[in-house]
Amino acid sequence: MTTPKYNLLHSVWNFFCSLKLTIFTLIMLALTSIIGTVIQQNRTPEEYLRQYGEGLYTLFERLQFFDMYRAWWFLALLVLFCLNLIACSIKRLPGVWKTVREPSLIMALGTLRTLANHTQFDSRHNAEETAQALSESLSSRFARPVLTRTEGGLHLFAQKAAWARFGVYVTHLSILIIFIGAIIGNIWGYKAFVNIVEGDQVNQVWPRGGGDPIDLGFTVRCDSFSVTYYDNSMRPKEYASVLDVIEDDQEVISDRKIIVNTPLNYKGITFYQSSYGPAGPATIRMRVTPKGGTPFVATNREGDHTPLPNGYSFAVTGYAQSYQGMGPAVQMHVNTPDGRHGNPFIVLQNYPDFDSRRGGEFAFALLDYKQPQYTGLQVNKDPGVWVVWIGCLLMIFGTMAAFMISHRRLWITIEPKGEGSVVHLGASAHRNQAAFALYFDELKKNLSKDLAG
């Protein structure tokens, strides 16, 4: 007699164990995931209103399409996926465990003959001697067998790669571990950013998406930031910041260069090169040669006028990393003593004598141009990342074992027959049958050869 309560529990359990649920959940996850790739995620309401209009905006907002991978219904699908995976594994694992740990050591002859790979041959030795010889032969060629004696004769059982049966469950477990890692990262980690002007230092970073600044517990200083380009082009080759870490007045990390694919990691907090920009006016050093006079060095801050002898002054108004393929250049002008702006002209760093041909009151040569930069760093702390990597490693082993390794089993029954005996041999593989059939042909030849020899 089953009570209704038991029936209900039973059907709930069956629902969660069902493979149809697995296929449904996987297809639903695939279909719904598309939404977030078509609708850009986590933008401002203004952008969405502009793009979709009020009606659609309200609908999408209600359906949580603008942050759909954190929407309750998407998370519910993921939870359903996990419950299904756990229930399926709990239901099927004990059977598989039994197959592997307590294999049936004897296979009835009737069943043995139904195996795709089976054969029988005579041995001139008696049953005990035959079993002995086959055991040795199997140990070296396949796997060490287990011997069982019954009234019907002697039985050998050997198996290889039984653990491959667990591949599926290792894969399932790995998915759960990855989820746990992601949850740990979400609760105890953060994603933040900080901008540091060259020469400055910080001990706080700002969470992305707003909120109070987070104390690092140490200080990070940016010594310098630089962009280098591939020769004669504006194609960036490298963005690099040079950082120091200071803790308790001690410089614990000095002059560490970080570039896009080489971050700095200190105490579980990682600093990634992510952006940069100008911070304040540039400083330009010029060698100035008055007509018929001796050269001297003048320093100009972009936007200011730098005085020159006899009431003249000059200002730099622009800079190019590569001016018409001739390298760095500034645009500048000279003001006359009566305050009139002169015509703008270009000074090339790579051609220091060029400007004297202009024939002005002063000839200029560009010594250097320093634009102070800030470096934009992404600052992440994710204490769950190691859990995720363990999950990923398990997943790699699990899928490889599940798809590429085959559990192979072999049963032998030896019956006495006159002076000698009869050997019945049967074998099965849980995948890749075609290859195993060839392997079995080879193995049975070798076994009977060993027996005869």
Place this chain on the structure above:
Amino acid sequence: MNSVQLFNLTTIGYFASMVLFLVYLIARSPKLALAATAVAWAGFAANTAGIALRYFEAVDMGYNQAPLSNLYESVVFFAWSILLVYLLMDLKYKQRAVGAFVIPFAFIGMTWAQLGLDDAIAPLVPALQSNWLTYHVITCFLGYAGFAIACGASIMYLILDTQKDKDNKHGILALFPDIRVLDDINYKAIMFGFPMLTLGIITGAAWANYAWGTYWSWDPKETWSLIVWFVYAAFLHARFTRGWVGKRAAWLSIVGFAATIFCYLGVNLVLSGLHSYGGA
């Protein structure tokens, strides 16, 4: 000879192989199938040599980078992966008719690369300067190649399935492998492709964590790779469920490959995200 010329030879080779396979289906001469396979091997050799030469051409220009840096190079590598997995499966199964449904994918890819894509060798932008690029791209494309072959076998399956009620198969269908063999090729190719895609996603996540500070950010490319993973995971579980083998599995495999192609190209050409090499 430069790499682009070698890729032209590759394209011609794949075209010739494809035509020979199609003629084989009509003329039913095993010699034609052998010729088609030999030409496919020759095209594959040119493809391999072209990729190797392109690496040295980049080194000569001063860029020490794997020839996987832009859309052109990735399409050429995709064609190479399809041929590699196909030829290995051919050695095992020797079901020659399958070539007529797989080689076209490689041919279309090569033709598009040669006619429609920029073949200039450019240095890598900072975000791609990482050894992870090589591992990530190779594993992903081996996975994609497995799915391409599964898709070819599934198309054959569905064609054959429409004829299953007729007593004699005639015409080109006579040379099709047995419907169970097609189902098996479909399954085996996905069993190869799925762990490769898994590795591809994991190496991608590891690289993203290293370069951008987060292993998963639901960027469209990442999400689409996961969609592809979900579809093939559904396919693999469908094998154990009654009512989902055969025809439905074949459809699932075709949908999976369509999703794969969208993940590879559609995301770059239609959507926006971090994997920008296709958009430029």
